[in-house]
Amino acid sequence: MNIGIPKETKQYEKRVALTPAVVADLIKKDFNITIETGAGLGSFYSDADYTAVGATIESSKEALYKNAKIILKVNAPEIQEVKWMAKESILISLVWAASNPELIDTCSNQGITVFSMDAIPRISRAQKMDVLSSQANLAGYKAVILAANTMGKILPMMTTAAGTIRPCKVVIFGAGVAGLQAIATAKRLGAVVEVSDIRPETKEQVESLGGKFIEVKGDDSVKMEGGYIKGVSDEFLKKQQELVGKHVAEADIVITTALIPGKKAPVLVTEDMVKSMKSGSVILDMAVEQGGNVVGSKLHETVVQNGVTIIGEGNLPSLLPMNASDLYAKNIAAFLTHVADASGFKWEMDEEITKGSIIVHNGKNMLKQRLTQ
DSSP, rough: EEEEOOOOOOOOOOHHHHSSHHHHHHHHHOOOEEETTTTTTTTOOOOHHHHHOOOOEEEOOOHHHHHOOOEESSSSSOHHHHSSSOTTTTEEOOGGGGOOHHHHHHHHHOEEEEEEEEGGGOOGGGGGGOOHHHHHHHHHHHHHHHHHHHHSSSSSOEETTTTEOOOEEEEOOOOSSHHHHHHHHHHHHEEEEEOOOOOOOGHHHHHTOEEEEOOOOOTTTTTTEETTTEOOOOOHHHHHHHHHHHHHTTTTTEEEEEOOTTSSSOOOHHHHHHSSSSSOOOETTTTTTTOSSSSTTTTTOOOEETTEEEESSSSSSSGGGHHHHHHHHHHHHHHHHHHETEEEEEOOSSSHHHHHHHHEEEEEEEHHHHOOO
């Protein structure tokens, strides 16, 4: 059971799939672990940190892929990386299968098995494997810090001899894991926080963190599945935009977090809404990598429109690589030791976590099979 940890190739990525502390734990469980040279440097872990806990260092990415039984990654591999993998070897990473059909076809043709960390069911016994939540928590925190750092004034109310500074108003779209952490962070910094979410059940969570809930009455077009929003009509989005528009116009910071798995992110902040905002205000679009919630946001760019700064940071967890890598490593190790031990994989195909996360099995497209059932 040789595990290979390649250096991430995605642009702006600083995370690594396993940290030295987690490597040490897995080695105690009789896994053999090989790290590509420099894989941990973006997270401030040197090759020496890994060798000190018993890992082996490999300078050749191709050799690492060819010799590993299991490849652990943060992001989905490139096509060439998959082609280096041996038949019946196993890939575990974020895959986003619905958005990567060519990658899934390549994995099938290569005869490998793929487990997708983003497809793990959101059930209580899988919480310690929940990569989406661990990374979204960090992203929600960093979004507020980044927006606050960009804005030209402070967030809290402050009384001085020269007068009183009014607190900033922060409007957050979405009260999922990232949104809730953004609420908590903005409140700790002293801002007034207003929150919009199409799920009325989130109102209590928002208010428990000190936020004001902007209630948009839902309709039958809002589709939920496994804790995720799977679909919403254009008519509903228009109704939401109209109600939230006046709150956006008064906001100093707007943070958007809305994602629909496998689909383009819904537009929540229109061009007219951006124009209505005060000069000097800031928008941070957390959904920019999936098309964006904000008209005018650009991936990995910060743009200014009519005095409003729009931040399109596509990988917020990577801006906190030490914490993000540590949490991801614990998530992926928990998953690995659930589906396998040092003697091999359990292949409990009807077990809920295994069944939900396996995308390809020895070349067979399990996702396609589930969709046709």
